[in-house]
Amino acid sequence: MENVLANFDLVLKAFWLTIQLALLSGLVALVLGTLLAAMRVGPISVLRGVAATYVTLVRNTPLLVMCIFVFVAAPNLGLFVGMPFLLKGTIAVGLYTAPFIAEAIRSGVNAVHLGQAEAARAIGMTFGQNMRYVVLPQAFRASVPPLASTLIAMTKNTSVVAVFGLMEATARMRDFVNKNSDDTMLIFLVFAIGYVILVELISFAAYGLERRWKAAR
Amino acid sequence: MTVTDEAPVGGGTPRSGEALVELADVQKWYGQLHVLQDINLTVSRGEVVVVIGPSGSGKSTLCRTINRLEPVDSGRILVDGSPLPQEGKALARHRADVGMVFQSFNLFAHKTILENVTLGPIKVRKQSKAEAETRARELLERVGVAHQADKYPAQLSGGQQQRVAIARALAMEPKVMLFDEPTSALDPEMIKEVLDVMVDLAERGMTMIVVTHEMGFARTAANRVVFMADGRILETADPETFFSNPESDRAKDFLGKILKH
Amino acid sequence: MRLTRLKVAAAAVLVASTLAACGDAGSDDDKGIDVDVQEDAAAEFDEGTRMRELADGGTIKIGVKYDQPGIGFKGATDDQPVGFDPEIGKILAADLGIAPEDITWVETISANREAFLQKGEVDLVIASYSITDERRQVVGQAGPYYVTGQQLLVKSDSKIETIEDVKGTEVCSVTGSTSLSNIEAEGATPRGFDTYSECVEQVLNGTVDAMTTDGAILLGYAAEHPDELKVVVDPFSTERYGVGYSIDHPEMCEWITETIEEAQEDGDWAKAFELTLGKSGVDTPEPPEMDACS
Numbered sequence: 105m106e107n108v109l110a111n112f113d114l115v116l117k118a119f120w121l122t123i124q125l126a127l128l129s130g131l132v133a134l135v136l137g138t139l140l141a142a143m144r145v146g147p148i149s150v151l152r153g154v155a156a157t158y159v160t161l162v163r164n165t166p167l168l169v170m171c172i173f174v175f176v177a178a179p180n181l182g183l184f185v186g187m188p189f190l191l192k193g194t195i196a197v198g199l200y201t202a203p204f205i206a207e208a209i210r211s212g213v214n215a216v217h218l219g220q221a222e223a224a225r226a227i228g229m230t231f232g233q234n235m236r237y238v239v240l241p242q243a244f245r246a247s248v249p250p251l252a253s254t255l256i257a258m259t260k261n262t263s264v265v266a267v268f269g270l271m272e273a274t275a276r277m278r279d280f281v282n283k284n285s286d287d288t289m290l291i292f293l294v295f296a297i298g299y300v301i302l303v304e305l306i307s308f309a310a311y312g313l314e315r316r317w318k319a320a321r
Numbered sequence: 322m323t324v325t326d327e328a329p330v331g332g333g334t335p336r337s338g339e340a341l342v343e344l345a346d347v348q349k350w351y352g353q354l355h356v357l358q359d360i361n362l363t364v365s366r367g368e369v370v371v372v373i374g375p376s377g378s379g380k381s382t383l384c385r386t387i388n389r390l391e392p393v394d395s396g397r398i399l400v401d402g403s404p405l406p407q408e409g410k411a412l413a414r415h416r417a418d419v420g421m422v423f424q425s426f427n428l429f430a431h432k433t434i435l436e437n438v439t440l441g442p443i444k445v446r447k448q449s450k451a452e453a454e455t456r457a458r459e460l461l462e463r464v465g466v467a468h469q470a471d472k473y474p475a476q477l478s479g480g481q482q483q484r485v486a487i488a489r490a491l492a493m494e495p496k497v498m499l500f501d502e503p504t505s506a507l508d509p510e511m512i513k514e515v516l517d518v519m520v521d522l523a524e525r526g527m528t529m530i531v532v533t534h535e536m537g538f539a540r541t542a543a544n545r546v547v548f549m550a551d552g553r554i555l556e557t558a559d560p561e562t563f564f565s566n567p568e569s570d571r572a573k574d575f576l577g578k579i580l581k582h
Numbered sequence: 583m584r585l586t587r588l589k590v591a592a593a594a595v596l597v598a599s600t601l602a603a604c605g606d607a608g609s610d611d612d613k614g615i616d617v618d619v620q621e622d623a624a625a626e627f628d629e630g631t632r633m634r635e636l637a638d639g640g641t642i643k644i645g646v647k648y649d650q651p652g653i654g655f656k657g658a659t660d661d662q663p664v665g666f667d668p669e670i671g672k673i674l675a676a677d678l679g680i681a682p683e684d685i686t687w688v689e690t691i692s693a694n695r696e697a698f699l700q701k702g703e704v705d706l707v708i709a710s711y712s713i714t715d716e717r718r719q720v721v722g723q724a725g726p727y728y729v730t731g732q733q734l735l736v737k738s739d740s741k742i743e744t745i746e747d748v749k750g751t752e753v754c755s756v757t758g759s760t761s762l763s764n765i766e767a768e769g770a771t772p773r774g775f776d777t778y779s780e781c782v783e784q785v786l787n788g789t790v791d792a793m794t795t796d797g798a799i800l801l802g803y804a805a806e807h808p809d810e811l812k813v814v815v816d817p818f819s820t821e822r823y824g825v826g827y828s829i830d831h832p833e834m835c836e837w838i839t840e841t842i843e844e845a846q847e848d849g850d851w852a853k854a855f856e857l858t859l860g861k862s863g864v865d866t867p868e869p870p871e872m873d874a875c876s
């Protein structure tokens with residue numbers, strides 16, 4: 105019988121992997137999501153179409169399907185074979201989350217007063233400059249709450265890779281449950297608290313940003 | 322400053338000075354609505370033109386076509402001799418040369434006052450930060466808000482914000498400045514501080530096209546008044562003539578209404 | 583108390599199964615062994631026993647795995663599961679006078695085997711069902727009819743030969759399984775997947791270095807890809823597969839044990855192995871000693 109508390113280093117190691125996954129996927133999703141949002145509100149219709157297609161396609165695909173593609177289907181075609189599992193997890197979760205980020209930012213863009221973009225155009229900014237220096241910074245400020253919920257959902261979604269080779273928190277929890285079926289309640293509690301802490305950290309950061317940016321809106 | 326002549330009704334006025342902004346046979350529709358009809362207008366370098374007219378007559382639209390915030394359907398618009406570029410970088414460069422001040426200020430909400438004024442010079446004109454800041458502080462000094470440089474727009478009064486907006490436009494060293502009802506969103510006690518800045522600007526020789534109903538400003542600073550109704554320029558005259566002796570019935574009717582207030 | 587069986591030569595089995603395959607839709611050469619269905623089997627069992635009820639009813643519900651090649655597998659288009667476990671099931675059914683086509687096959691997964699026995703959804707569970715003390719508290723387990731242990735499935739050209747070689751390699755199995763914990767303890771990076779088939783694909787496409795679980799399961803996959811995969815490493819745990827029955831019918835233990843012992847002696851057990859797990863190329867092992875019923 106192996107006790108969760110006696111093997112707490114394994115719990116920490118598993119959550120560290122969950123954190124790495126969340127940070128890396130979050131980064132990929134934020135960068136790609138911002139790009140998609142800019143493409144969707146931009147003047148080039150081909151890019152608008154590409155972004156809209158990606159958003160529709162991926163937003164309507166379950167994460168599990170995305171994971172099967174990245175972890176099983178792609179390697180069978182010879183893709184991603186030598187790639188570290190963490191990176192594959194990042195790709196799957198990051199690409200999956202990007203459209204949700206894009207939609208959150210797009211709603212933020214729509215919340216930015218039209219006059220802001222007009223004033224930027226009037227001093228001679230190009231579309232890219234306008235997005236980068238005027239619209240998106242304000243859109244981010246306006247989309248902090250939906251972005252935070254998206255990132256929270258993403259953090260919990262990282263648990264899907266438990267069945268795709270990554271020994272993150274959920275996989276380790278299953279391992280403990282299997283080895284020590286008398287203690288399932290305690291094991292569940294320990295891991296649930298771990299997730300709660302992670303999610304609360306995100307909420308806290310979002311709250312801090314909102315407060316900091318209040319003056320500048 | 323250019324001396325104003327008598328001007329014929331409805332047409333473009335050939336000016337004695339060098340033409341800086343020229344609109345010829347400009348037409349614009351919003352769907353079925355013909356918002357700009359046969360617009361011919363020439364503004365000379367250093368000239369101050371006030372555009373006046375009832376709501377919905379197309380004044381804002383006229384202003385916005387000059388830096389192509391609104392495209393036109395036909396006709397020619399020249400600024401400093403060259404036609405407006407269609408799109409992209411060239412259009413952006415053109416816009417940098419045409420300053421615009423909006424009714425609702427439109428200061429960048431997430432930037433400090435100083436950053437509002439330096440953003441364009443740094444990103445568009447590629448000035449160094451130090452250079453842009455020195456110039457920005459001068460301009461803020463000139464419009465009287467230098468001590469607010471580190472605040473955010475929301476922390477300023479409307480009058481202060483509009484003066485910052487003027488400084489922001491001036492920082493780009495524009496050839497011409499467009500004002501679309503710059504004082505109509507302001508409380509009465511703040512109107513004067515903004516108009517004073519504009520009068521000062523006019524006296525320094527800036528070419529200005531100003532949509533406003535402030536007759537005091539028109540009288541002191543304008544070389545010409547252009548009266549618009551239903552998308553047409555109905556009358557062009559020097560301010561004294563226009564206000565004391567309007568020719569068209571529409572102008573008489575309109576002046577009668579605004580003078581009552 | 584039994585009638586003697588008609589012995590059929592191995593060659594005859596092959597011929598028969600080939601002929602049968604020609605006329606039959608569904609699985610081709612995986613027909614399995616030809617069992618000799620007892621005639622008038624009911625008379626052999628005492629009134630009131632579960633065996634008598636089943637023999638009288640002429641049908642039996644047997645739970646097997648549907649997703650473990652070689653052990654218990656049913657493809658989407660197959661009408662019958664195939665594998666070593668279903669073969670054992672046919673041997674037991676035949677002793678009750680029930681022909682293979684009268685068996686009702688039920689898919690059992692690892693998590694529902696006890697529940698299915700307790701609720702009577704199945705009469706027997708023959709589903710790579712390791713005998714453990716915990717399980718014997720809630721269900722009956724006769725056997726072992728097969729003994730296996732944790733091994734590794736690797737590519738044919740793999741350098742992994744002993745358990746020491748797994749240090750620093752990536753080894754997959756089912757998320758949360760004991761096998762995965764065991765291999766982690768050996769110094770490998772555990773890679774958990776939802777199913778064995780996904781795990782095997784990771785080995786085949788070269789994403790991971792090995793798969794680990796019970797040798798019997800590994801043999802089943804090796805039999806599917808005899809040229810690409812092989813089973814290596816001396817078993818480093820012991821799994822004893824038993825036949826599960828309801829704890830309400832303790833009389834079934836003797837019957838199961840005797841019937842399987844008989845099959846071990848007369849060669850049916852070996853034939854069942856050769857036609858299923860044996861296809862991986864391994865030698866047919868000695869049948870294990872069955873536990874005595876308490």
Ligand SMILES: Nc1ncnc2c1ncn2[C@@H]1O[C@H](COP(=O)(O)OP(=O)(O)OP(=O)(O)O)[C@@H](O)[C@H]1O
Nearest residue numbers: 351352354356374375376377378379380381382383
């Ligand atoms: N984007 C648009 N789409 C459709 N119609 C528009 C649009 N913008 C303006 N219009 C219409 O065009 C006409 C002229 O509008 P414009 O804003 O130029 O008038 P204005 O003279 O500036 O009026 P105000 O004094 O109210 O500002 C109005 O009838 C207006 O409703």
Ligand SMILES: [Mg+2]
Nearest residue numbers: 380381382502
């Ligand atoms: Mg207007």
